[in-house]
Amino acid sequence: MASHKILVIDDSRVIRNMVRDMLPKGNFQVLEAKDGIEGLNTIQQERPNLIMLDxxxxxxxxxxxxxxxxxHNELQSIPLVLMSGRREEVTEKIPEPFEFFEFIEKPFEQKELIEAIKSAMAKARLPRPQQAAPRPPVAAVTPPATDDTSVAEIAALNQKVERMQAEIDMLKKQMAQLLTFIKQKLK
Structure with missing residues (x-):
């Protein structure tokens, strides 16, 4: 049984096979996913030791x-290599320098892949800035329910509020990364 699981999430079978062939032979079990939903499900079920994400x-x-x-804090510690044929599409969403994951531009050679994996493993061990303490769930103000519909509507609204709060927290984190990047460029 392989001791290390590597998940390759890419819609191209050619890329998935290429990565599999480039990895050193040994204790690797290469898992594959052809889209983001399948990839996220595999991450949650298998808890791979490395994720290669298109x-x-x-x-x-x-x-x-x-x-x-x-x-998810427990997923952040998994080394991550982002792959793309167009670096600018990645940097449009995630500003450089990439602190906690590695990026590799397609097409790549075996040496570049191995270096990216080593770098991703080192970056995954870096301490992450403390995120704000998890917010307590928003207390639902529940008026006396006259029927099940209003209770369901309130529950749905509370879920929306939680999702929006998670998005706000992510935007705050991205803004902090952007400010750090700008400060570094101004030095």
């Missing part, structure tokens, strides 16, 4: 998968 994917983009990984 940025442009069908059904759920690599950007959306990346955001889901960032929201």
């Amino acid at each position: 940025f442009l994917l069908p059904r759920m983009s690599g950007w959306e998968v990346f955001q889901q990984i960032q929201v």
Whole structure:
């Protein structure tokens, strides 16, 4: 049984096979996903030791998968290599320098892949800035319910509020990264 699971999330079978062939032979189990939803499900079920994520994917983009990984502390510690044929599409959403993951531009050679994996593993061990303490769930103000519909509507609204709060927290984090990047450029 392989001791290390590597998940390759890419809609191209050619890229998935290429990565599999480029990895050193040994204790690797290469898992594959052809879209973002399948990839996120595999991450949650298998808890791979490394994720190789294409940025442009069908059904759920690599950007959306990346955001889901960032929201869950237990997933943030998994080394991540983002892959794309167009670096500018990645930097449009995630400003450089890439602190906690590695980026590799397609097409790539075996040496570049191995270096990206080593770098991603080192970056995954870096301490992350303390995020704001998790917010307590928003207390629902529940008026006396006259029927099940209003209770369901309130529950749906509370879920929306929680999702929006998670998005706000992600935007705050991205803004902090942007400010750090600008400060570094101004030095």
